[in-house]
Amino acid sequence: MDHEIFTLNNGIRILFKPSLSPISHCCLIINAGARDEKPGEPGLAHFIEHLLFKGTIKRNTNQILNRLEVVGADLNAYTTKEYTCLHASFLNEYLERSIDLLQDITFFSAFHENEMEKEKGVIIDEILSYEDQPEEAIADEFENILFEGHTLGENILGTKESVQKIKREDLLGFIDLTYNTSEIVFAISGNYTSAKVLKLSEKYLGIISANNNHKNRIAPAKNTAKEIEVIKPINQTHCIIGGQAYSFYDDKKYGLLLLNNLLGGNG
Secondary structure, three states: OOOEEEEOOOOOEEEEEEOOOOEEEEEEEEOOOHHHOOOOOOOHHHHHHHHOOOOEOOOOHHHHHHHHHOOOOEEEEEEOOOOEEEEEEEEHHHHHHHHHHHHHHHHOEOOOHHHHHHHHHHHHHHHHHHHOOHHHHHHHHHHHHHOOOOHHHOOOOOOHHHHHHOOHHHHHHHHHHHOOHHHEEEEEEEOOOHHHHHHHHHHHOOOOOOOOOOOOOOOOOOOOOOOOOOOOOOOOOOOOOOOOOOOOOOOOHHHHHHHHHHHHOOO
């Protein structure tokens, strides 16, 4: 069997791939990322991802972090421009513990004001760290030019100013608008029966109220060729040449991927 897909009554999809490994991997993928933020207000999706680990209605920060750590499991998350992913790796026997925790932090986070203020400092330090890495900063600058005037061009981390301005109601509003149950996938690979995976998914994810607000994603405009030069007191020069490519749904992308491999190695 390759994989199975189930859809819960609230629209959440379950992707199950059986494995003979003693270690399981699972992730909760939410179709909400930096591109869904309001123009000129970057950093909100990433800020939410950080706060998901800072307390829920029934767990504090330490209880969240220790819940899987005490059984040798790993819990983490990341934000992209198009989606947010929470993921865990654990011994097979801890499947229910892992689903329970992912459900709790994703759908029942408290977003305490004091934790928000602490995390703003953490993220601003992260922004400053990236600004000190030219190879990272140039990639952000390139996308800002490539998708000028569109949220795809904004930095995922946001700016120091935009992060400082984030309020609790901004977080709740973003989640309400973008965390649509019909656009959430729970993927799991492990040594289980599909019946067990479905039963636990129904128990923890099936109880989430359906939320299917309309999300209006606008494609970026085709921009004209531009050139920018940034002078910095560093020893190395970094450069990027590129442009918009084919859609993910366009079959011509495979030829482009091959060309990319020929010119620049595995990519």
